[in-house]
Amino acid sequence: MAVPPDSGPATHAAEQPVATSAEIAGEASAAAAVANLDPELAVRDTTGAVVPLDLTAAAFFDVDNTMMMGASIFHFARGLAARKFFDTSDLAGFAWQQLKFRIGGRENPQTVTNSRESALSFVAGRSVSEVVSLGEEIYDELMADRIWPGTRALANMHLDAGQRVWLVTATPVELALIIARRLGLTGALGTVAESEDGKYTGRLVGEVLHGPAKAHAVRSLAAREGLNLRRCSAYSDSVNDVPMLSAVGTAVAVNPDSELRDIARARSWEIRDFRTGRKAAKIGVPSVLGAGAVAGAVAAGLAYRRRA
Known part of the structure; x- marks a missing residue:
């Protein structure tokens, strides 16, 4: 008698899709973001008034060259170098990558991965709490004055709309959570570095949160928080973030590289360029907010101490 094909659990298990490193990174980032929300904080607008929260809408902002001039990881590396975490020759490598980024106007995925993984290797063996404390200092020293006023105004419009x-x-x-907290934002999705017993191992969870991984993180956070992505907005300067921009109902190109500018025009996305010297006061309210939007938002985000 012929033996029928095995249709038991082993076959089904083999058919289960294996999560990609981008998906793992996105899930880990969303979990970290949710873990750092402070449920005790009142919902406030940018004037400090307590107001209702729009539970199904949110805005997602890229950081480097969108919210901040230059690359946040480079500024962080500068601060670490000043504190003798590594020598100046290592910093020179960061400076060269930053120079290419600023002149070229776009990121190379492999360059991004290499620079972030190098930065993480410098903190291997260090305690999470120590690095978070230094991140607070370095933000005040090297990053606070590099926030684009126009982009921050856009973020505040979403906050004021609840x-x-x-x-x-x-x-x-x-570091992303520190920046978010300093700006009064809800929180942050960023690359998750593995830690054991409160110390960094120097390895990543999944991969760097870049390109498709950002889109996975946004979708995972939306599922966890009950967001309607069609009512959400995303902002970025880089063509590498097209997956994230395409995941929401309203995409806005901010200080875009040439490729993103072309895509934005082809898809009728808004374009905001604050490199031309236009005042933040001249920007208009994004159409996603609508005239009837209520004011207010959660301002939260405690530094993520994974397994610390």
């Missing part, structure tokens, strides 16, 4: 605002960046999530 929408949550998240940063989405390849920068380590601990």
